[in-house]
Amino acid sequence: MNKQQLFEQIQRKKSFLCIGLDPVLDKLPKHLLKYEDPILEFNKQLIDATHDLCVAYKPNTAFYETRGVKGWDTLVKTWQHFPKDVFTIADAKRGDIGNTSAMYAEAFFNEQSSGMSFDSVTVAPYMGEDSVSPFLNYPEKWVILLALTSNAGSKDFQVKQSEDQKLYEQVISTSSKWTDSNQMMYVVGATKAEEFKNIRTLAPDHFLLVPGVGAQGGSLSAVCEFGLNKECGLLVNAARSIIYASNGEDFAEKAREEALALQQEMEQILLSANLI
């Protein structure tokens, strides 16, 4: 999905919500345990209940890998269940030397090779350009590069000052020379709302993937105040607050209610910003 198509989906659905599909077997509604693959059933019902309210889904690969081969199979089948009109994010935080990153790109972008073809993959920037560029060889596929993350550990290296710039600022400045805003997004945590103004001076046109609203404590309105741009430019992720809204038989219905509340809030924000 290219940038224009993504913005069209945002306008059509009046939403810039991304739903994080990070399922843990222990937290699943008990009635799903009778299915051969309870996590797949959980994901499918969540997708069916919410896909008109969100523009993106983001399974975090860790939650699948933890179950080995079985989990990887669930990930492939979850990918197969995504409707065509959603932007799909493999939240994998990969990155390695060039020839190895090319293998990761195949894993997430080449259906013939791996059974999956996501629209995008999250990538860690530490290893630099040749660890990122292999992902950019796929037209209309995206790299979502870690910039300023939502966790406590983001203070350890990302905000260290160096040559007049913090590390995360260097990551944005340097990587924005590798490609343009049609194939690159940045991860910026919602818990860092005070930095969005600064980030928009470095990356005015890029989409930002924003985790940390909900369970992690970030505020949607604070993020939007400085984060919105002329094509919306934000994908705001919520996971636990939606997927675990209920652990009863009504889990999908309650997930829809949570997603709807966020979509309605987003619709007001888009209207106020004259984006719809």
Place this chain on the structure above:
Amino acid sequence: MNKQQLFEQIQRKKSFLCIGLDPVLDKLPKHLLKYEDPILEFNKQLIDATHDLCVAYKPNTAFYETRGVKGWDTLVKTWQHFPKDVFTIADAKRGDIGNTSAMYAEAFFNEQSSGMSFDSVTVAPYMGEDSVSPFLNYPEKWVILLALTSNAGSKDFQVKQSEDQKLYEQVISTSSKWTDSNQMMYVVGATKAEEFKNIRTLAPDHFLLVPGVGAQGGSLSAVCEFGLNKECGLLVNAARSIIYASNGEDFAEKAREEALALQQEMEQILLSANLI
């Protein structure tokens, strides 16, 4: 495997060789294609032919993920084939917020969960302490943290100067407070031999995992000049030069010859350093 046991294996085998198992289907000897899982057969024969000459094996997960569920199955079965006396490294370069890194730790360390229990996993430092610490909750399991990598992109961020330290130096200084040299190693590329002296002042007791000898052009003797410590402190990885030594029916025999040449060079180095 703990640090003392690792050093004992190095002394017993007179080797600090790590073999990278990074197989690509197109490069495999043709006669293996008749097997149901040619890559598994390739790995098994390589392991059988070399395990007395090396102390560690390092499959890079990218080379397995690229083949989806099938590839993940090969990885699990390769892990099952490792002899007990080798140190095993999941070269996965993972790292995410705390609760997600805990899932990755299960994926690579908890056999009940994922079918695999490696001795160690490579981790990317960008997201800081809470992205690393969940891996340290497993006794006698190791984090191998990216410090100064062997690729061209290492110049983009890792060597940027900040507050009197380059980023990779900060990574070592800061992370060495999270645990000691009994559970943490660092990745330092063999192509950076001039930095080993400096790294040994920051991390005198840590093992270093050193890729980049062989196909990437790094020199074993240059690495050892400043890299060796009183428990050897080095695991030097070679992949392509060993696993693709021949693409004929003699591939395992030729791989053994390459591994033997490196082992013999390492034996001389260990003797000269009075470590055996």
